Amino acid sequence: MVNRAFRPRGRPWGRGADASVAGLVFVLVGLGSMRSLVGARLEPWGVTAFGWSLIAVACAALCFSRRRPVAVAGLVLVAVISYYLVSSYDGPLLLALVVALYWVAAEGHLRAAVGLGSATVIATGAGTLWGNEDVNGVALFMLTGWLVAVVAIGWLRYGNQAHALERERRAATEERLRIARELHDVVGHHLSLINVQSVAALRRLAKHPERGVAQAEEALEAAKDSSGEALRELRATLGVLRKAGEEAPTAPAAGLDRLGDLVASARVAGLDVRTRVAGEPVPLPTQVDLAAYRIVQESLTNVTRHARAGGVVISVEHEHGLVTVEVADDGRGPAEDTSGTGITGMRERARALGGDLTAGPREGGGFTVRARLPHENGARG
Structure with a gap:
């Protein structure tokens, strides 16, 4: 059993x-x-x-x-x-x-x-x-x-x-719900105000093209204040979730199709990077694709900063309903600062999707990070 x-x-x-x-x-x-x-x-x-x-x-x-x-x-x-x-x-x-x-x-x-x-x-x-x-x-x-x-x-x-794994999953679920509630409170409230104030301004201008300008300006000024407050609170919330030095996302969600960008950046940093893809690549759900990309990204960052490595092998293996990513280096030390939380964050990403992540020294020297991420179908949502 x-x-x-x-x-x-x-x-x-x-x-x-x-x-x-x-x-x-x-x-x-x-x-x-x-x-x-x-x-x-x-x-x-x-x-x-x-x-x-x-x-x-x-x-x-x-x-x-x-x-x-x-x-x-x-x-x-x-x-x-x-x-x-x-x-x-x-x-x-x-x-x-x-x-x-x-x-x-x-x-x-x-x-x-x-x-x-x-x-x-x-x-x-x-x-x-x-x-x-x-x-x-x-x-x-x-x-x-x-x-x-x-x-x-x-x-x-x-x-x-x-039991410990279930506690971690429950804690991760509660944290996601807390973040969702917080974002809803921050963004939903201010967006509602902006919508109401913008509609009010448009109606006043439509009903009283001449006399409604002052009132419309007042409503638009309030909408500007609400949007500014929403942006400040949203930045503060995202600042808690992002590490120092990360930029706010302005592009579509990254995925394994942008693996070449990570490889190029790592090579610029002086690493000899090789990639290996096995299996039939399929379109992945956005959250799985993003998690795989972030795990590779964080692993390469850790290798560059802490591992003192010369070469890295990135492996991506596609199976039915499962994608596995692995980053193995030939460094002389752990691929993470002992005071950092990079591996913990990667493991939480994997577990939040029902997968798992292992990280540790590998035979012959070096460090390996391996994540297994299941997905129900290949639809990118």
Whole structure:
């Protein structure tokens, strides 16, 4: 059971951490299985080599636990069962299965985690009935308790992250509503006054072409004052939303069709910028197109200011109902001032559209910002 609407993404846990966990499990399992390499022989060397290959496969699969948790856990379960069936040495390979089950639950697949855990207990119990003297009833009971605890902890982690994501989405929705109300109050009130005063001036001029000039001038003067006040309040409101140094928008909403302008500006700043587009480009809804453009723009700004990079690769991938943008640099530092809010703002943009954004160091050095933005259709509104 997985609620994909609350699927936690964008965690700081990266592939390097996955590989580290897999390596640590391999070391622990290897140390616990050293009896198969030293001491009295209980089986042929060929069987031992096969057992160690199963250990390597099970531990290596853990590198992909977060990306394909159910498939990895199934593979590890098969490898563990095969190992204990063919090997005469009772090593701690079950630890790899425990880690895999944790990630199944932590990624939101509760039913799969319960099913795989139950299969583990059933297979272990069958082995005990078959004559495995290393596992008795007490050990089987303890194993069941451990697996239940691991699945519960993973599911609790998933629930906490889903709850935090929902709070952030609710806060973003409330902020949008607050801004909408504020703009309505500022603009709507003054525009209503300007409309009333302009209509009054026109009527006075139409009814009394000669005597209504003074009255029309008075109404137009009031309309001018109202429009000036509206502009001042609107600038103050937009000033809260815009960063310092940004200009008020006077052109149509930007989109990925203006990606070339961003590339040209970054090259002028001294960056070697390359672009890659995959998939069939489709017209995007305005808010999605603008968000993708702003994320690339902010990422390039951060690279220019903070990353000390020489090269940047901008990738745009179009899929059915989804556009993914990625900005990867080869810098020597984080692509954002630690006191800034650029990445936070980009993540809020993505989440407001039902997407997600990840940002962090990439393998081999540099920094990567990747945003996935879903869209219901290709109509630009």
